[in-house]
Amino acid sequence: MTATVPPKPSPPQVRLDEEVDRHAQTLVALSQKIHANPETGFKEVQASRWLADLLETSGFAVERGVGGLSTSFRATFEGTMAGPNIAILSEYDALPELGHACGHNIIATTGVGAGIAIATSGLPFAGRITVIGTPAEEGGGGKIIMARAGVFDDVDAVIMMHPSTKAMTMRGSLASGRVEAVFHGRAAHAAASPDQGINALEAVIALFNGVNARRLHFRADARVHGIITHGGDAVNIIPARAASAWSVRARDRAYQRHLVAVLRDVAEGAATMTGARLEWRETRGYDNMVPSPAIAAICALHLNRLGIEDISPSPNERMGSTDMGDISQILPGLHVYLPIAPEGTAGHSIEFREASASEAGDQAVITGAKVLASTALDLLLDHKVLQQAIHEHAEMVRNGLVAGRDGWMTARA
Numbered sequence: 161m162t163a164t165v166p167p168k169p170s171p172p173q174v175r176l177d178e179e180v181d182r183h184a185q186t187l188v189a190l191s192q193k194i195h196a197n198p199e200t201g202f203k204e205v206q207a208s209r210w211l212a213d214l215l216e217t218s219g220f221a222v223e224r225g226v227g228g229l230s231t232s233f234r235a236t237f238e239g240t241m242a243g244p245n246i247a248i249l250s251e252y253d254a255l256p257e258l259g260h261a262c263g264h265n266i267i268a269t270t271g272v273g274a275g276i277a278i279a280t281s282g283l284p285f286a287g288r289i290t291v292i293g294t295p296a297e298e299g300g301g302g303k304i305i306m307a308r309a310g311v312f313d314d315v316d317a318v319i320m321m322h323p324s325t326k327a328m329t330m331r332g333s334l335a336s337g338r339v340e341a342v343f344h345g346r347a348a349h350a351a352a353s354p355d356q357g358i359n360a361l362e363a364v365i366a367l368f369n370g371v372n373a374r375r376l377h378f379r380a381d382a383r384v385h386g387i388i389t390h391g392g393d394a395v396n397i398i399p400a401r402a403a404s405a406w407s408v409r410a411r412d413r414a415y416q417r418h419l420v421a422v423l424r425d426v427a428e429g430a431a432t433m434t435g436a437r438l439e440w441r442e443t444r445g446y447d448n449m450v451p452s453p454a455i456a457a458i459c460a461l462h463l464n465r466l467g468i469e470d471i472s473p474s475p476n477e478r479m480g481s482t483d484m485g486d487i488s489q490i491l492p493g494l495h496v497y498l499p500i501a502p503e504g505t506a507g508h509s510i511e512f513r514e515a516s517a518s519e520a521g522d523q524a525v526i527t528g529a530k531v532l533a534s535t536a537l538d539l540l541l542d543h544k545v546l547q548q549a550i551h552e553h554a555e556m557v558r559n560g561l562v563a564g565r566d567g568w569m570t571a572r573a
């Protein structure tokens with residue numbers, strides 16, 4: 161008589177891969193549906209409903225409209241006992257005119273797919289998986305509003321995925337801010353009595369020229385770009401009011417603040433030069449993303465086992481800004497990129513929109529869900545990894561690399 165050998169249990173990540181494959185058709189169909197029905201920030205009514213519905217039917221307890229945003233959601237799935245709370249984020253807003261040219265349909269379904277794979281796998285874990293639907297990444301800062309409302313207060317680590325042209329776990333993002341510089345002069349007939357006027361448009365022109373005079377001396381990561389939003393009303397009137405809008409970005413908040421201070425100095429100089437009065441308005445924008453090295457390292461292992469190489473960002477990596485940057489200032493965070501388009505393809509372009517509904521885009525939904533599910537489960541099962549991520553984050557707060565929860569809340573107050 162031969163003894164029966166119990167089947168060898170498959171490693172958890174293989175179980176999760178199988179679950180993602182089992183849900184693949186549903187996830188890809190939903191990604192395509194969101195892509196075909198683009199909704200801009202705070203108006204993602206259908207996308208948020210479709211995603212929340214799917215989570216609900218997969219065993220999650222779903223709250224809709226958390227943090228004061230009607231198109232947000234929070235879906236929780238409890239483990240067998242108390243433990244850490246790992247959040248996986250889902251973005252689903254489109255760009256005005258361009259549609260899903262940032263591929264948030266893929267972000268949406270990888271986040272939800274990863275959560276569902278863990279929930280339906282039956283794998284035991286202590287703690288909680290929370291899938292958070294965060295509206296309006298493209299300028300509205302949904303995550304910032306939700307963080308201020310306390311949605312991330314009970315979360316231990318946050319992970320999400322973004323489509324790109326390369327796989328990267330350690331790519332950051334720029335700290336950003338907006339400035340409105342408005343100049344007030346005095347109207348007068350431009351031919352009959354120009355000597356009575358003060359030309360506000362000349363102040364705006366002096367501001368642009370002044371910024372350009374300083375530009376050579378900016379660090380390579382500086383991005384200071386403006387437009388003239390009002391330049392006068394008629395050619396025969398000396399402009400009494402002229403206005404400009406600016407975006408100011410850099411790799412870190414300290415240097416971004418320095419650039420804003422330079423812009424302000426130049427604007428005050430432009431006012432002095434022309435006799436106009438400066439009106440100055442500033443908004444904070446998004447903080448820079450600081451990836452958690454510990455979480456990035458386990459994510460890279462999962463990329464590798466799926467045959468994907470984790471590319472290190474170059475020192476002059478081209479980057480935009482994201483409200484996930486703010487979350488990474490509060491908590492250990494991962495914002496992993498996966499390729500869907502050839503290198504050199506610009507984000508926010510028609511080409512990137514096409515890629516977001518292509519075969520490569522669909523593949524990224526599946527790969528992304530696998531990678532996020534495995535990374536989240538590692539954080540739940542291997543407390544050493546989560547502790548290391550928390551320890552590293554605390555160290556970064558001490559070194560001033562990130563603000564930390566209290567610092568961030570104060571800066572945002």
Ligand SMILES: [Zn+2]
Nearest residue numbers: 262298507508
């Ligand atoms: Zn974008």
Ligand SMILES: [Zn+2]
Nearest residue numbers: 262264297322
């Ligand atoms: Zn995006």
